[in-house]
Amino acid sequence: MASILLVTLLLGIYPVLSGASLPESCSFNVSVPENAAPGTEVVDASCLSSLQKAKLPCVKTEGDPYGRFLLTKECALVVANPLDWSVRSEYTIKIRVGDRREVRSVSIQVTDVPGYPPVYNETCETPINPTESNIRYKCKVPKLGGPVRADRPQNPTQLVHVQSADVELIPQGCPVGKYGFLCDQDCICKNGARCHGFNGACKCQHGWQGVACDIPKPDIAATTTSSDSRAIYISANVTIQCRVYNIDVDTLSLRFPNASVITREGVKRLDIVFNAELHDNGPYTCQAIDKEGKVLSATIVLNVNCPPNRKGKLCDEACDCVQGTGCDRWTGCVCPPGFSARKTCDCNGGSCSHTDGKCACTAGWYGSDCRGPCPKGRYGWRCRRVCSCKNNATCHHVDGNCTCAPPWGGRDCDELRVTQAASLLEILVPLSSIILVVIVVLVVLYKTGCSGKKDDQEAEVLRELRRVEEDLAQSLQPGWLRRWEKKIRHLTPGDLIGQGKFGDVIQAQLRTPKGKIVVAAKTVRQEDAQSYRDFYREAAILVVVHEEKNHDVHKSNIVQLLGIITANEKYLLLEYCQKGDLLWVLHQFRCGEEDGQTAPDLLRRLLRYAVHVARALGELERLRIVHRDVAARNVLITVDDMAKLADFGLARDVYTADNYVSTSHKLLPLKWMTLESIETGEYTCQSDVWSFGVLLWEIATLGKDPCYGDKIHPNVPELAAILAQGIRLPRPPGCPEGLYGLMRACWRRNPAERPGPDALEKWLVAPYEIVEIETAL
Missing domain, CATH: 2.60.40.60 (Cadherins)
Structure with missing residues (x-):
């Protein structure tokens, strides 16, 4: 009996033991x-x-x-x-x-695979053919005749002596479930999704997602912005979003860790923005109740970190970092290029400013820490000099000396040196053959690979834009990125004229077929997904504006786009506005003026700029584009004294960072924001009008910082409570009643009751009648 039990036990454990070996x-x-x-x-x-x-x-x-x-x-x-x-x-x-x-x-x-899934572009959409025919196009050929011969009957289908003919292609579309040029490929779209006739991309119905629109969206979802918990810290703005799909909502609420609840009726999305504190850590629960009383919920946990320059378990220790250097909660100072933890500059042989630690590089080097040699083809101080080396010679980044490749010699490597063993003919024949082959290969690569790469990049940008701004993505015409692309070698960098946390602005020269022109080049300095997304959003907006039918760049009040560079480094090339931004202009007028007093003549002069901005808002409204940050600091003044609206999201801290509340990847212009934008995080053309009212207030005060009572720097909940009570910015001293009435009209609680850009322009074009504006309201 014991032997039987032993055998049974061994048979039972053998599969387990054998399974350990894979x-x-x-x-x-x-x-x-x-x-x-x-x-x-x-x-x-x-x-x-x-x-x-x-x-x-x-x-x-x-x-x-x-x-x-x-x-x-x-x-x-x-x-x-x-x-x-x-x-x-x-x-x-x-x-x-x-x-x-x-x-x-x-x-x-x-x-993630770049360029996948394919982008559904409604601009290139074809009709659906209800028949089962696989003919994509119907060709319509005019009747063609020829001489009639008695010995041969005329055949109407036979073409006789044809030199040219006009053929009309009428797109018929593919049958349902098919796509491709010959309609021979099967669509994968499900649940009523529309299949694009060219690339088979799916346009999902509401409530569905995924490449084939076969993944249902969750009934309720809770998310936080920023999604990276390490970027959420004390005093930073955090957005908690509750969103429901596929259900008929009765109430939607958000429960905080302290058990307080915010509830909205009949909405499918609830965004709450607040300044984070350590006691805000914990679970946030979104709860939705549908019309039948069914309860759905989703929870997200918030982990708040220390604010900048603070460390320790309770964030009660100060980081001993110079010039506002970043501070990690546990490790302390995070030194930028050019600094070390001992507060010493390391500029690779260059000089270091004792005030801000910035490096002044020696010849041949550039970058924030002077460790980047000049790019290929440039040398000298600030890499401004162009190398003269030819025939694939190497140029030294410091002095520009050329290192020639055989058989070339001379100072610029442009002298062909022949040895006694080889004649000139013996060198030129194989050399010319090699050059010819290289030219052919380069042409093929340029025609195929380069354009394909640019198309893939454009598709990727469209996919990112479609996730956040569908209208903007649909307004872009195919090939927009390739049409505006400029070559980096045509740009000669100059002095730095603006620097922010996420981007820089430099004065540069752009070589064009008509000669060199001065431009303002905006570039991404912080390499992350959000910075690149803002770069392409600003580029896309300006392209849509400039490619609008009948758009006149000379009369437009939106800053002119001159080109885009995306190869290696990324630049937005804009017109250079010599007089600077409107806020700086207002501050110059304040010098010498008695505090709080605004001369009527000066006010009339400055209101011309407001008229220009109103026209710019009108352009954006017709294109269904929202600026999101209308303020004096984002209005540039040209040499012709024309105001132009600029800065659509790339480096909006370039001019000043004091007017923004910082988040991990965003800067929030809180005191220029409307109440609905603070509560829901959504921006509209009507919210731009609210910000325009604050811009009028800036003009009337000659550039003072907006202040609500004794709240100089209110946080998000404080400002939301102030605006909800109907409190608005006070009337500036010396400001006409009519002008202040126009500001109040822009700040109405109901967005539909605010004046549109055309009405704002109409009221402002007659400055002598500004006192009567109030009666028009």
Whole structure:
């Protein structure tokens, strides 16, 4: 009896012991590109099943809520449905193999593929052909005739002596479920999604997401901005967003860790913006109740860190960092280029300013720490000199001396030197052949690879814009990025004229077919996704404005776009406004003026700038574009004394950072924001009108900082409470009643009651009648 029990025990533990040895090629941490086709194997059967003779099936137990993966009869894990990195990038799937005691856990990382999924561009949309015909285009050819011969009957389908003909192509579209030039490819779109006739991209119906629109959006979701918990710190603005899908909402509420609740009726989205404090740590619960009384909830946990220049468990220790250097809560100072933890400058041989620590580089070097040699083709102080080396010679970044490649010589490597063993003909023949081959290869690469790369980049930008601003993405005409692209070698950098946390502005010279022109070049200095997103948003807005039909750049009151550079470094090339920004102009007028007094003649002169800004807002409103930051600091004055609206989001702290409340990747112009923008985080043309009213207040005070009573720097909840009570900026001393009435009209609580840009321009074009504006309201 004992021997039988021993044999039974050994037979029972043998499968477990044998399962500990897996094939060497097995891995349960795998990565799959998001464009992997259905049927692609993720983990093979030999890895999942350690029982070679096991006939029991493999079963997924959890980790795949959308059915993206499938287990075959052979126990192999394969892709079953289209993946989408933007919807879900990680899966942890648990699989039961054989008996219930053996469970495998597979971690799958979905990788982002540039240019995928394809972008649905409504600008290039084709009609749907209700028939089953696969003909994409219908050709309409005019009737063509020829001489009639008696010995041959005329054939109307035969073309006789044709030299030219006009052919009209009438797009017929593809049948439902088909796409491609020949309509021979099958669409994957589901749940009523529209399939694009050219590239098969899906336009999802409300409540669906994913490449094939087969993943339902969650009934309720809770998110926070910034999504990176490390970037949320004390006094920073944090947005908690509650959003519901696919349900008829009765009430939507957000519960705070302290048990307080904010409730809204009949809305599907609730955004709450507040200044974070350490006591704000904890769970935030979004709760929705539908019309039938069903309750849905989602929770997100907030982790608030120390503010800048503070450290320690309670954030009660100061970082001993110079010039506002970043401070980590646990490690202390995070030194920028040019500094070390001992407060000494390291400028690679250059001089260091004792006041702000900025490096003045020696010849041949550039960058914030002077460790970047001049780019190829440039040398000398500030890399301003152009190398004269020819024939693929190497140019020294300090003195510009050329290192020639055989058989070239001379100072500029432009002298062909022939040895006694080789004649000139013997060198030139193979050299010319090589040059010809190189030219052909470069032309082919330029025509194919370069344009394809630019198209892929444009598609990626469109996909990012579509996620946040659908109207802007739809307004862009295909090929916009390629049409405005300039070459980096045509830009000669000059002096730095503006510097902010996220971007710089330099005065530069741009070489054009008509000669060199002075431009203001805005560039991304902080390499992160948000900075690049703001760069392309500003570029896209200016392209849409400038490509508008009948747009006249000489009469427009929006800053002129002159080009875009995206290769290696990124630049927005804008017209150079010599007189600077309006806020600086207002401050110059304040010098010598008695405090609080505004001369009527001076006010009439300055209101011309307000008229120009109103016209710019009118241009944006017609294109359904929102500026989001209308203020005197973002209005530039040209040499012709014309005001131009600028700064659509790239470096809005370039001119001043004192007027913004900082977040991890954003700067919030709080005192210029309307109440609905503070509460919901949404911006409209009507919210731009509110900001325009604050700009009028700046003009009337000659550039004073807006102040609500004794709250010089209110936080988000304080300002929201002030505006909700109907409190507005006070009437500036000496400001006419009519002008202040116009400001109050811009600050009305109901956005629909605020005047539009055309009405603002109409009221401001007659400065002598400004006292009567109040009666017009």
